[in-house]
Amino acid sequence: MSAPSKVGVQLVVIDGPAGAGKTTIARRLARHLGLPLLDTGAIYRALALVARRRGVSWDDEDGLARLAQDLPIRFGGLPAPEEPDAAQTVWVGDDEVTTEIRTAEIAEGASRVSALPGVRRALLDLQRALGAKGCVAEGRDMGTVVFPDAPFKFFVTAALGERAARRRADLGATAVGDQPSLALVRADLESRDARDSTRSAAPLARADDAVVIDTTALDPQGVLDLILRRLHGPPRS
Numbered sequence: 001m002s003a004p005s006k007v008g009v010q011l012v013v014i015d016g017p018a019g020a021g022k023t024t025i026a027r028r029l030a031r032h033l034g035l036p037l038l039d040t041g042a043i044y045r046a047l048a049l050v051a052r053r054r055g056v057s058w059d060d061e062d063g064l065a066r067l068a069q070d071l072p073i074r075f076g077g078l079p080a081p082e083e084p085d086a087a088q089t090v091w092v093g094d095d096e097v098t099t100e101i102r103t104a105e106i107a108e109g110a111s112r113v114s115a116l117p118g119v120r121r122a123l124l125d126l127q128r129a130l131g132a133k134g135c136v137a138e139g140r141d142m143g144t145v146v147f148p149d150a151p152f153k154f155f156v157t158a159a160l161g162e163r164a165a166r167r168r169a170d171l172g173a174t175a176v177g178d179q180p181s182l183a184l185v186r187a188d189l190e191s192r193d194a195r196d197s198t199r200s201a202a203p204l205a206r207a208d209d210a211v212v213i214d215t216t217a218l219d220p221q222g223v224l225d226l227i228l229r230r231l232h233g234p235p236r237s
């Protein structure tokens, strides 16, 4: 049984490439609708982190699938209204990993482990269970594989240069290590995009029934307004 949100919407999925603004939008939308947020990228990131800590290689499909099967990941609630873009807290067991999973190294690991079919299979039920009571789910294959029957699907994208600039600002904001150059972030995004889009298992792809939103020239509120218009007609706030 799904808990209806404040405005009657129970499941919204948002897919798209890295740096397109999915996380910011998903957070704000979840808050607006009164639904939990399911950040599935954080699940792949947490798996990459746990693997690194346990000495399991990011190429060891069976070892990773075993870790994924029992990944004790938990998400905190949404940030306070006065800090709408603050990160959602993430735990693995009793260990809070909110900041650690946001480094460039773990992003690379997440992209590598998420390309392995055995890992994706092992995480499918977990994602569905976490979203079972209704949520705003964001990732790469929410509309195509994890929640193919979702009534509202969005595919959020933006020009590569803009995505690189946003991702670099995010990395700077986490204050983990030195801020990398724009060229480096751009090259990194390009190779992650290529891997995320060309892998055989659930590649980044737009569901046929997803609404595409190009966020290149939009601020988060502009994107949120577009989505809310699709969900309910004109936004109320």
Ligand code: DC
Pocket (backbone or CB within 6 Å): 018, 040, 041, 042, 044, 045, 107, 110, 111, 112, 114, 115, 138, 139, 140, 141, 142, 192, 196
């Ligand atoms: O959205 P993100 O940057 O936190 O995602 C980290 C990596 O996980 C990214 O390279 C793609 C992968 N991912 C995926 O394959 N499927 C998802 N549903 C979410 C993320």
